[in-house]
Amino acid sequence: xxxxxxxxxxxxxxxxxxxxxxxxxxxxxxxxxxxxxxxxxxxxxxxxxxxxxxxxxxxxxxxxxxxxxxxxxxxxxxxxxxxxxxxxxxxxxxxxxxxxxxxxxxxxxxxxxxxxxxxxxxxxxxxxxxxxxxxxxxxxxxxxxxxxxxxxxxxxxxxxxxxxxxxxxxxxxxxxxxxxxxxxxxxxxxxxxxxxxxxxxxxxxxxxxxxxxxxxxxxxxxxxxxxxxxxxxxxxxxxxxxxxxxxxxxxxxxxxxxxxxxxxxxxxxxxxxxxxxxxxxxxxxxxxxxxxxxxxxxxxxxxxxxxxxxxxxxxxxxxxxxxxxxxxxxxxxxxxxxxxxxxxxxxxxxxxxxxxxxxxxxxxxxxxxxxxxxxxxx
Amino acid sequence: xxxxxxxxxxxxxxxxxxxxxxxxxxxxxxxxxxxxxxxxxxxxxxxxxxxxxxxxxxxxxxxxxxxxxxxxxxxxxxxxxxxxxxxxxxxxxxxxxxxxxxxxxxxxxxxxxxxxxxxxxxxxxxxxxxxxxxxxxxxxxxxxxxxxxxxxxxxxxxxxxxxxxxxxxxxxxxxxxxxxxxxxxxxxxxxxxxxxxxxxxxxxxxxxxxxxxxxxxxxxxxxxxxxxxxxxxxxxxxxxxxxxxxxxxxxxxxxxxxxxxxxxxxxxxxxxxxxxxxxxxxxxxxxxxxxxxxxxxxxxxxxxxxxxxxxxxxxxxxxxxxxxxxxxxxxxxxxxxxxxxxxxxxxxxxxxxxxxxxxxxxxxxxxxxxxxxxxxxxxxxxxxxxxxxxxxxxxxxxxxxxxxxxxxxxxxxxxxxxxxxxxxxxxxxxxxxxxxxxxxxxxxxxxxxxxxxxxxxxxxx
Numbered sequence: 001x002x003x004x005x006x007x008x009x010x011x012x013x014x015x016x017x018x019x020x021x022x023x024x025x026x027x028x029x030x031x032x033x034x035x036x037x038x039x040x041x042x043x044x045x046x047x048x049x050x051x052x053x054x055x056x057x058x059x060x061x062x063x064x065x066x067x068x069x070x071x072x073x074x075x076x077x078x079x080x081x082x083x084x085x086x087x088x089x090x091x092x093x094x095x096x097x098x099x100x101x102x103x104x105x106x107x108x109x110x111x112x113x114x115x116x117x118x119x120x121x122x123x124x125x126x127x128x129x130x131x132x133x134x135x136x137x138x139x140x141x142x143x144x145x146x147x148x149x150x151x152x153x154x155x156x157x158x159x160x161x162x163x164x165x166x167x168x169x170x171x172x173x174x175x176x177x178x179x180x181x182x183x184x185x186x187x188x189x190x191x192x193x194x195x196x197x198x199x200x201x202x203x204x205x206x207x208x209x210x211x212x213x214x215x216x217x218x219x220x221x222x223x224x225x226x227x228x229x230x231x232x233x234x235x236x237x238x239x240x241x242x243x244x245x246x247x248x249x250x251x252x253x254x255x256x257x258x259x260x261x262x263x264x265x266x267x268x269x270x271x272x273x274x275x276x277x278x279x280x281x282x283x284x285x286x287x288x289x290x291x292x293x294x295x296x297x298x299x300x301x302x303x304x305x306x307x308x309x310x311x312x313x314x315x316x317x318x319x320x321x322x323x324x325x326x327x328x329x330x331x332x333x334x335x336x337x338x339x340x341x342x343x344x345x346x347x348x349x350x351x352x353x354x355x356x357x358x359x360x361x362x363x364x365x366x367x368x369x370x371x372x373x374x375x376x377x378x
Numbered sequence: 379x380x381x382x383x384x385x386x387x388x389x390x391x392x393x394x395x396x397x398x399x400x401x402x403x404x405x406x407x408x409x410x411x412x413x414x415x416x417x418x419x420x421x422x423x424x425x426x427x428x429x430x431x432x433x434x435x436x437x438x439x440x441x442x443x444x445x446x447x448x449x450x451x452x453x454x455x456x457x458x459x460x461x462x463x464x465x466x467x468x469x470x471x472x473x474x475x476x477x478x479x480x481x482x483x484x485x486x487x488x489x490x491x492x493x494x495x496x497x498x499x500x501x502x503x504x505x506x507x508x509x510x511x512x513x514x515x516x517x518x519x520x521x522x523x524x525x526x527x528x529x530x531x532x533x534x535x536x537x538x539x540x541x542x543x544x545x546x547x548x549x550x551x552x553x554x555x556x557x558x559x560x561x562x563x564x565x566x567x568x569x570x571x572x573x574x575x576x577x578x579x580x581x582x583x584x585x586x587x588x589x590x591x592x593x594x595x596x597x598x599x600x601x602x603x604x605x606x607x608x609x610x611x612x613x614x615x616x617x618x619x620x621x622x623x624x625x626x627x628x629x630x631x632x633x634x635x636x637x638x639x640x641x642x643x644x645x646x647x648x649x650x651x652x653x654x655x656x657x658x659x660x661x662x663x664x665x666x667x668x669x670x671x672x673x674x675x676x677x678x679x680x681x682x683x684x685x686x687x688x689x690x691x692x693x694x695x696x697x698x699x700x701x702x703x704x705x706x707x708x709x710x711x712x713x714x715x716x717x718x719x720x721x722x723x724x725x726x727x728x729x730x731x732x733x734x735x736x737x738x739x740x741x742x743x744x745x746x747x748x749x750x751x752x753x754x755x756x757x758x759x760x761x762x763x764x765x766x767x768x769x770x771x772x773x774x775x776x777x778x779x780x781x782x783x784x785x786x787x788x789x790x791x792x793x794x795x796x797x798x799x800x801x802x803x804x805x806x807x808x809x810x811x812x813x814x815x816x817x818x819x820x821x822x823x824x825x826x827x828x829x830x831x832x833x834x835x836x837x838x839x
Contacts, residue, residue, distance in 0.1 A: 115705035122703065164740075171692060179703070192637035192700035196692075244612075252619060252639040259537075259627035260634045264704075 013358035020351020027344035045345035055206020056081035064163035074210040082147035089136040135173040185330035211312035236302035247289040271329040288318035429801020436794040454774040454786035461766040466506035472650020473499025478607035489821035501806040505799040539623035557606040632712035632773035641693030648686040652758030659752040680745035724768035731761025
């Protein structure tokens with residue numbers, strides 16, 4: 001019924017990028033006029049969008065290691081998303097440059113506290129930047145090795161070896177990126193599961209985004225299913241498994257901190273309930289954990305690609321909400337101005353990112369081909 | 379039948395070498411019916427019975443004299459008993475994961491391993507379940523942990539992981555038994571049909587619940603089996619998270635850390651896969667089951683072992699990093715105690731035996747070598763015991779007040795409980811090997827069938 005042609009993809013890419021750049025300009029203008037801080041919403045928006053390509057890279061690594069038909073269906077989209085990692089690297093640079101505005105450990109009065117001072121060697125401007133550049137090199141490098149060229153969807157021993165070593169580097173870099181860029185916003189908070197939660201967030205984001213993208217772009221001229229029934233079941237199972245694991249680990253962190261009842265950890269949760277955040281917590285619990293779990297329990301729902309796509313879209317949206325909830329409260333009460341700023345930043349970075357993603361999607365002659373259609377056409 | 383036998387046994391296959399279905403049944407079902415190694419079996423059974431006797435004596439003396447016969451005292455009130463408990467229950471977890479999780483993930487290679495892995499689970503959980511009860515001091519009051527109605531309106535503390543553990547472990551044991559038994563039924567029927575003696579016919583006849591292998595039987599069986607598997611997987615996670623919570627709900631440095639639940643689950647899986655690898659190598663060698671447990675099985679087991687070991691090492695890294703990063707002086711001093719304190723030997727033994735030796739599995743030649751795989755499995759199993767010991771003791775012996783610091787030295791009775799439960803485990807395993815089909819015949823045949831179809835398709839192309 002609708003063929004997402006090469007030219008249309010190019011136009012959409014350009015439109016998204018222009019919109020994104022415009023939104024970022026608007027965000028800076030609002031911030032300048034209102035005298036508000038633009039870096040906080042920028043960081044939040046960047047982390048939200050960055051989870052998608054980071055998670056997609058994780059999917060490519062997993063695919064090289066264990067294989068499976070799902071990789072052929074989602075591989076094109078995951079590879080295209082991974083190819084956008086250089087843009088993410090570019091967008092992270094302002095974080096390094098303006099880190100003093102973002103991270104409280106740059107302020108002497110915060111550093112004066114014994115527990116924060118004890119890690120001054122780690123929370124150090126130069127070391128922070130060096131580590132950050134290191135993570136970016138790992139991601140961009142793995143993206144180049146696994147997602148560029150013809151090799152993305154082929155499992156080869158050489159790529160598998162890269163993926164095995166890459167998996168270790170990947171897990172450690174994502175973990176410490178989460179610690180550096182998000183957890184250290186509250187320098188007294190330390191949770192050993194934090195990195196793992198962020199990693200799971202990223203993998204779910206990559207998976208949910210890939211499912212949505214293939215469902216939107218992957219239907220051929222006859223409007224046939226983007227996924228076969230068997231693949232739908234596998235993808236539903238994967239989504240269900242990821243959601244269960246995420247819920248488990250998020251709840252375990254909460255349970256341990258609640259039981260321990262230690263001030264520094266509890267303060268972290270206290271900043272994230274009450275005020276406007278209580279409904280957000282409920283929304284995350286209901287829409288990101290309960291809803292997909294209950295729906296995907298049914299084998300018939302698991303075999304239905306429309307249900308899968310709808311759930312993936314909900315999960316992807318809640319992914320953003322979760323990361324906003326994770327990061328934004330660290331900046332304390334900042335007033336209503338945060339709302340338009342955050343929206344502009346999300347549209348801004350999202351537009352730039354989606355533009356590059358659409359531009360880098362694989363095409364043959366005049367058609368974008370992803371998912372099952374690519375399988376059918378070889 | 380002629381066609382089946384004419385299939386070239388040398389044809390390249392995925393998991394199993396092609397072989398007639400009948401040979402699978404003959405190889406496995408004949409072991410309980412005409413046991414080949416009676417003398418060696420008797421010697422092994424007797425030796426393990428001796429250690430089981432030691433367990434009986436150790437428990438008997440414990441009940442007579444009290445927990446003072448152990449090395450525990452202020453401040454280390456948890457000693458070997460808790461370390462052993464965590465170790466055993468961890469070993470047990472892998473059997474369920476191999477069997478249930480890999481079933482749900484449609485990983486066919488599990489079919490040669492699941493039966494003895496599940497048996498291992500049952501016996502390990504049985505050994506584990508003993509420790510919390512004998513550790514109580516007054517074990518005859520163990521039922522106080524259950525929420526039963528009573529005239530004094532006393533209830534257990536539902537916020538305590540001790541109570542969660544009771545629920546998790548009892549349910550886990552029940553589901554493991556049911557899962558194991560349901561998986562056995564079709565094979566019990568095969569043994570019944572092959573049995574010549576009246577005793578064997580009645581024994582296996584009763585156990586196989588009148589299984590005839592009709593389509594309706596298979597359809598219901600498959601559904602039940604999958605439901606049990608789907609129940610078992612979250613139970614494994616809950617059991618070991620509950621164990622982790624025993625440590626991490628408190629405020630003690632070295633225990634109060636959020637990664638403990640998933641880290642314990644992974645560590646459990648890791649240690650259990652080590653045991654499964656060892657059992658696979660030994661059974662394969664003893665009963666010449668090379669055509670059923672192939673080098674490819676060993677290779678896959680080794681890969682899972684390597685992967686779960688690497689994830690467990692992630693737990694070590696994050697645990698240590700966060701202890702340092704918290705900036706908390708007590709967390710940091712516990713960390714330094716683990717590295718250099720009086721019990722540093724347990725930390726470094728765990729690190730070396732778990733993770734350094736493990737790196738050999740990066741090489742295919744090591745993964746496919748039964749002797750090396752066995753040694754690495756043994757190293758992991760021992761290393762994980764050191765880890766349990768380290769976690770229990772290093773936190774407790776130095777707590778917040780230097781005036782209350784103390785030592786822990788395990789006594790003869792501590793060690794005899796460990797040796798005794800190992801003896802009991804072997805005792806039960808010897809009985810299992812002797813009387814039940816140790817590999818799932820019908821599931822192996824299912825794999826064979828699929829490979830045969832594939833081979834036929836490949837030939838016709």
